[in-house]
Amino acid sequence: MTSKADLLNRLKEEILTLTLKPGTILSETAMSERFRMSRTPLRDVLKQLAHEGYIHVYPKRGNLVSAIDLESVEQIIYLRSTLEKDILKELASRSAPLPIRGMLELRQIVGQQEESVRREAGHEDFLRLDDAFHKALFALAGRVFLWDLIQQSNVHYARYRRLHLLQKEKLEEIIGEHRLILDLLENRDTGQIDEIVRHHLREDIHAADLRGNFAEYLNLPRLGESEDPGIRTDAEESGGQG
Amino acid sequence: MTSKADLLNRLKEEILTLTLKPGTILSETAMSERFRMSRTPLRDVLKQLAHEGYIHVYPKRGNLVSAIDLESVEQIIYLRSTLEKDILKELASRSAPLPIRGMLELRQIVGQQEESVRREAGHEDFLRLDDAFHKALFALAGRVFLWDLIQQSNVHYARYRRLHLLQKEKLEEIIGEHRLILDLLENRDTGQIDEIVRHHLREDIHAADLRGNFAEYLNLPRLGESEDPGIRTDAEESGGQG
DNA sequence: GTCGAGAGCCTTGTATACAAGATTAGCTAT
DNA sequence: ATAGCTAATCTTGTATACAAGGCTCTCGAC
Numbered sequence: 001m002t003s004k005a006d007l008l009n010r011l012k013e014e015i016l017t018l019t020l021k022p023g024t025i026l027s028e029t030a031m032s033e034r035f036r037m038s039r040t041p042l043r044d045v046l047k048q049l050a051h052e053g054y055i056h057v058y059p060k061r062g063n064l065v066s067a068i069d070l071e072s073v074e075q076i077i078y079l080r081s082t083l084e085k086d087i088l089k090e091l092a093s094r095s096a097p098l099p100i101r102g103m104l105e106l107r108q109i110v111g112q113q114e115e116s117v118r119r120e121a122g123h124e125d126f127l128r129l130d131d132a133f134h135k136a137l138f139a140l141a142g143r144v145f146l147w148d149l150i151q152q153s154n155v156h157y158a159r160y161r162r163l164h165l166l167q168k169e170k171l172e173e174i175i176g177e178h179r180l181i182l183d184l185l186e187n188r189d190t191g192q193i194d195e196i197v198r199h200h201l202r203e204d205i206h207a208a209d210l211r212g213n214f215a216e217y218l219n220l221p222r223l224g225e226s227e228d229p230g231i232r233t234d235a236e237e238s239g240g241q242g
Numbered sequence: 243m244t245s246k247a248d249l250l251n252r253l254k255e256e257i258l259t260l261t262l263k264p265g266t267i268l269s270e271t272a273m274s275e276r277f278r279m280s281r282t283p284l285r286d287v288l289k290q291l292a293h294e295g296y297i298h299v300y301p302k303r304g305n306l307v308s309a310i311d312l313e314s315v316e317q318i319i320y321l322r323s324t325l326e327k328d329i330l331k332e333l334a335s336r337s338a339p340l341p342i343r344g345m346l347e348l349r350q351i352v353g354q355q356e357e358s359v360r361r362e363a364g365h366e367d368f369l370r371l372d373d374a375f376h377k378a379l380f381a382l383a384g385r386v387f388l389w390d391l392i393q394q395s396n397v398h399y400a401r402y403r404r405l406h407l408l409q410k411e412k413l414e415e416i417i418g419e420h421r422l423i424l425d426l427l428e429n430r431d432t433g434q435i436d437e438i439v440r441h442h443l444r445e446d447i448h449a450a451d452l453r454g455n456f457a458e459y460l461n462l463p464r465l466g467e468s469e470d471p472g473i474r475t476d477a478e479e480s481g482g483q484g
Numbered sequence: 485g486t487c488g489a490g491a492g493c494c495t496t497g498t499a500t501a502c503a504a505g506a507t508t509a510g511c512t513a514t
Numbered sequence: 515a516t517a518g519c520t521a522a523t524c525t526t527g528t529a530t531a532c533a534a535g536g537c538t539c540t541c542g543a544c
Contacts, residue, residue: 027524027525027526028525028526029524029525029526039526043526043527057526058525058526059525059526059527060524060525060526060527061524061526062524062525062526063525063526
């Protein structure tokens with residue numbers, strides 16, 4: 001009943017939203033029963049998840065949802081930060097006027113973010129709009145390709161954001177920064193872009209904050225190195241349909 | 243006899259070096275016979291190739307070595323250019339002295355490049371050293387992670403470089419720019435970095451040059467859209483062992 | 485001659501049996 | 515009681531039979 005693509009997206013979402021916690025076992029046989037699918041297509045799905053860093057395959061032992069790799073988080077933040085600075089400065093220093101439709105869309109997204117906060121629509125809704133905002137910026141500069149590329153490599157960063165948001169509710173600050181970015185663009189002000197982007201994407205992350213509260217999500221002890229991986233079974237918590 | 247990992251690397255190399263030309267059919271059954279391997283592990287290999295853009299899978303029809311996507315080339319060049327500018331400027335404006343070992347390694351690589359050109363060791367050797375140089379720059383800034391990330395997405399760019407090199411032999415110019423980059427670093431001169439990197443990575447590519455001579459490698463007509471894909475069989479040209 | 489239906493052959497997609505490595509539990513010898 | 519070996523039972527890895535969809539070539543109707 002569940003198609004391969006559906007299952008892939010579903011697992012991705014559950015891992016990204018931390019519904020499936022790092023360290024959870026994803027056994028081929030168990031899943032093939034649960035999703036009424038033979039092991040072959042299921043292995044395709046797991047292969048892809050492994051390739052994109054969602055899970056870690058321990059040969060002949062099992063597949064575990066990967067731990068959040070803080071090194072990867074830091075690198076991706078730097079990547080995004082560098083790119084967005086350059087993109088914004090390029091946009092702000094264009095001689096041609098900025099596309100009206102694009103800027104309008106950006107303003108609308110910021111409006112929706114305010115709406116989302118006011119309605120208390122939850123973190124996932126806010127994050128979705130936040131992604132939409134930044135993707136629209138990339139689009140404005142003709143760089144959606146690179147946005148998508150980063151998205152393929154952001155498993156760890158995406159989960160980091162969830163944990164980070166859980167700690168500090170700075171949603172209004174984020175919205176304010178979005179608005180400021182748009183103002184800078186329209187005023188053709190390139191002077192403050194570096195500073196704003198750096199702060200907005202929080203290059204100055206401090207892993208220590210997370211280590212205290214979410215240690216079990218981070219840097220899982222490696223399997224096969226005289227250290228117990230802390231395996232916990234998946235059970236039925238993610239709502240199979242069998 | 244051939245292991246899965248070996249086959250994967252081999253196919254990657256043959257595709258990157260254009261030994262396997264865009265449009266070449268990689269049939270599962272044919273390859274399984276040729277490499278004495280059952281279809282299951284072979285499909286794993288093809289899956290990964292597809293995921294990284296080396297081949298294009300037409301469901302129920304076949305797997306073709308992908309055409310060189312010039313859009314992807316342009317985007318990756320921009321990505322590399324932006325990152326390398328930032329990395330170099332960061333390195334050049336550090337208060338701490340640059341690591342002696344790292345700078346020595348970079349000088350050595352440039353020396354090897356001269357040696358390679360003098361010995362006429364061929365394009366592949368030169369490209370290998372060129373990659374080594376730029377990777378070493380990323381390493382100096384603690385950004386090897388991002389270098390590797392880009393490498394995973396550079397199928398089209400890597401092949402573009404081969405075609406480009408075939409046209410213009412500017413090897414000495416490239417070496418000179420490498421040397422200039424190192425000089426700028428040691429002199430802490432951030433002023434010329436933007437210009438040098440932009441020119442070095444040739445952001446100003448002109449696809450037209452390639453379209454004339456290598457049209458058959460680019461933008462293959464899409465299969466299944468009333469257009470013949472121009473399929474040519476793989477035959478035995480890549481040296482099977484069966 | 486031209487168009488269309490259909491069979492055969494091609495491809496990839498799926499299911500499942502079997503192989504092989506890894507861990508663990510238990511039994512035996514000391 | 516404990517150390518060590520063995521066997522059972524997990525896991526993923528592989529081989530292969532079968533299913534299903536797409537293309538082409540042929541044959542037939544018009």
